[in-house]
Amino acid sequence: xxxxxxxxxxxxxxxxxxxxxxxxxxxxxxxxxxxxxxxxxxxxxxxxxxxxxxxxxxxxxxxxxxxxxxxxxxxxxxxxxxxxxxxxxxxxxxxxxxxxxxxxxxxxxxxxxxxxxxxxxxxxxxxxxxxxxxxxxxxxxxxxxxxxxxxxxxxxxxxxxxxxxxxxxxxxxxxxxxx
Amino acid sequence: xxxxxxxxxxxxxxxxxxxxxxxxxxxxxxxxxxxxxxxxxxxxxxxxxxxxxxxxxxxxxxxxxxxxxxxxxxxxxxxxxxxxxxxxxxxxxxxxxxxxxxxxxxxxxxxxxxxxxxxxxxxxxxxxxxxxxxxxxxxxxxxxxxxxxxxxxxxxxxxxxxxxxxxxxxxxxxxxxxx
Numbered sequence: 223x224x225x226x227x228x229x230x231x232x233x234x235x236x237x238x239x240x241x242x243x244x245x246x247x248x249x250x251x252x253x254x255x256x257x258x259x260x261x262x263x264x265x266x267x268x269x270x271x272x273x274x275x276x277x278x279x280x281x282x283x284x285x286x287x288x289x290x291x292x293x294x295x296x297x298x299x300x301x302x303x304x305x306x307x308x309x310x311x312x313x314x315x316x317x318x319x320x321x322x323x324x325x326x327x328x329x330x331x332x333x334x335x336x337x338x339x340x341x342x343x344x345x346x347x348x349x350x351x352x353x354x355x356x357x358x359x360x361x362x363x364x365x366x367x368x369x370x371x372x373x374x375x376x377x378x379x380x381x382x383x384x385x386x387x388x389x390x391x392x393x394x395x396x397x398x399x400x401x
Numbered sequence: 402x403x404x405x406x407x408x409x410x411x412x413x414x415x416x417x418x419x420x421x422x423x424x425x426x427x428x429x430x431x432x433x434x435x436x437x438x439x440x441x442x443x444x445x446x447x448x449x450x451x452x453x454x455x456x457x458x459x460x461x462x463x464x465x466x467x468x469x470x471x472x473x474x475x476x477x478x479x480x481x482x483x484x485x486x487x488x489x490x491x492x493x494x495x496x497x498x499x500x501x502x503x504x505x506x507x508x509x510x511x512x513x514x515x516x517x518x519x520x521x522x523x524x525x526x527x528x529x530x531x532x533x534x535x536x537x538x539x540x541x542x543x544x545x546x547x548x549x550x551x552x553x554x555x556x557x558x559x560x561x562x563x564x565x566x567x568x569x570x571x572x573x574x575x576x577x578x579x580x
Binding site: 387 | 485487488493506507510511513516539543546547550551553554555557558559560561562564565567568569570571572573574575578
């Protein structure tokens with residue numbers, strides 16, 4: 223498979239073919255991959271065939287806030303910064319994420335604009351799953367399809383609990399301060 | 402099927418058997434049921450067989466914050482109040498919800514304690530789906546199982562976007578006020 227260069231917003235993303243060559247790497251960090259809880263080695267190998275492996279240097283915007291997007295990323299090596307523009311137009315860092323984390327699930331699921339941007343801070347290796355590939359997994363391998371849907375549900379659920387808890391605290395602080 | 406009385410926390414829940422008798426009612430409000438987007442009449446009838454229909458009077462706490470729970474509710478008639486206790490121990494109303502809304506999905510999915518309480522404000526009719534029934538649907542009717550998982554994903558996704566947006570605004574207000 224040849225090296226294909228896709229020019230990104232602030233750099234370049236190098237496509238490395240499907241993620242089958244990276245199954246060993248995935249297995250070496252599988253404890254950190256919430257998405258693959260309950261996945262067997264065979265499940266991971268099957269899904270890796272439907273994912274594309276990619277490499278990017280530092281400073282590459284892999285996901286841009288407000289743009290439409292139909293894929294999620296599984297970070298295999300490197301660090302990403304998640305940034306969102308506030309109402310004054312200033313970028314606010316929401317989080318730093320490392321290997322094993324998934325990003326961009328929300329837009330993969332609903333096709334709505336990206337909530338925040340993801341920018342690489344160092345040389346980064348990641349695997350991409352897009353909506354079409356997910357739909358194919360569900361129709362060709364329903365057992366694995368159901369597993370990944372369940373894991374995505376657990377993931378969003380966990381995030382929803384955390385964000386809802388933070389919102390409650392923030393609103394309460396606001397109320398106490400207004401008094 | 403006889404009337405079974407289950408004593409709830411502040412009242413009683415009357416079990417009406419499986420929800421098959423309520424398919425016409427469900428179809429009459431299906432436009433308001435996000436969970437059943439893309440569901441055919443047959444899909445709904447199939448799922449209704451796995452759900453239990455229940456009735457409760459006003460003032461019944463159907464879900465209690467902090468308790469474990471493995472079911473979600475689909476509200477068919479009536480109004481519920483969603484309440485959460487704040488850090489001072491005072492109940493805060495988070496929302497009022499009407500027919501067509503689903504509640505309690507988070508704990509059905511992850512088995513973690515309930516995030517908030519749901520209390521009936523008037524005579525209420527609802528259908529219950531528990532984790533075991535959902536697992537059965539997935540294994541016996543994978544096509545419908547995948548549909549419901551996808552709808553749950555869309556639902557949580559939508560909520561996560563809304564709550565994340567509210568949190569961003571709240572944190573920004575806090576920052577501006579601290580300056």
